[in-house]
Amino acid sequence: MKKINLDIPEVAVREIRLGSITGFQGDAQSLVHCSNNGKLCDKKRSFSQCLDCSISKAVCMVALIQDAAVICHGPVGCASCLHEFAFTYRVNAPLRGVAHPTQRKIFSTNIAEEETVYGGTQKLADAIREVYTRTHAHVIFVLSTCATGIIGDDVESVADEAEKELNVPVIAIFCEGFRSKVWTSGFDAGYHGIVRKLIKPAVNHKKNVANVVNVINLGGVTFFLNGLQPLARYQII
Numbered sequence: 568m569k570k571i572n573l574d575i576p577e578v579a580v581r582e583i584r585l586g587s588i589t590g591f592q593g594d595a596q597s598l599v600h601c602s603n604n605g606k607l608c609d610k611k612r613s614f615s616q617c618l619d620c621s622i623s624k625a626v627c628m629v630a631l632i633q634d635a636a637v638i639c640h641g642p643v644g645c646a647s648c649l650h651e652f653a654f655t656y657r658v659n660a661p662l663r664g665v666a667h668p669t670q671r672k673i674f675s676t677n678i679a680e681e682e683t684v685y686g687g688t689q690k691l692a693d694a695i696r697e698v699y700t701r702t703h704a705h706v707i708f709v710l711s712t713c714a715t716g717i718i719g720d721d722v723e724s725v726a727d728e729a730e731k732e733l734n735v736p737v738i739a740i741f742c743e744g745f746r747s748k749v750w751t752s753g754f755d756a757g758y759h760g761i762v763r764k765l766i767k768p769a770v771n772h773k774k775n776v777a778n779v780v781n782v783i784n785l786g787g788v789t790f791f792l793n794g795l796q797p798l799a800r801y802q803i804i
């Protein structure tokens with residue numbers, strides 16, 4: 568199994584990391600054969616209406632963290648899917664043991680033509696400051712979108728500078744929709760941000776753990792496996 572590199576802000580998309588595909592042409596026998604031999608090939612299509620955007624998967628992980636604020640850095644339309652996860656948070660709060668669900672803090676930088684031409688980093692820096700002033704969030708996630716990815720906004724640097732200024736984690740999540748045809752890459756992007764900046768490095772390592780797997784599931788029922796507890800039940804301090 569390949570080790571995930573937590574020193575870089577972006578995680579490889581599933582097509583590259585796992586060879587995932589979204590379309591297969593052939594019978595069930597060849598599907599099983601190709602899958603067992605790691606030879607699955609994506610069916611080439613000239614048109615598709617059914618692909619989702621990774622941003623919606625990234626947000627459904629990070630928006631569940633209790634005292635977080637989430638900023639979608641891009642045109643306001645990209646943030647349209649974010650609010651359904653405020654609903655998800657509230658509906659499945661009892662499953663996750665959240666006794667007092669709070670309002671989710673979800674924002675958009677709403678970049679327009681001017682920022683798309685001249686860059687949106689200043690607007691993002693101002694937005695992070697404004698969101699912190701309004702919410703006093705204990706962590707701020709910044710989700711990138713196609714527009715800000717294409718124009719090359721340096722979201723990671725803005726997040727790092729804001730983190731120093733505000734003294735709370737500000738985490739860039741790279742989940743532009745064009746990055747991957749496999750929308751579940753967005754889950755990986757969300758978790759990558761959480762693990763690289765929120766979870767402290769292990770102090771003690773268990774020995775002989777070849778068959779041990781930690782399962783993290785921010786969105787479902789509470790797991791207690793090997794002493795690991797889901798982050799979403801706790802406020803980040």
Ligand code: SF4
Nearest residue numbers: 620645712713743744
């Ligand atoms: S695919 Fe791109 S443009 Fe569409 S919602 Fe996702 S990030 Fe925005």
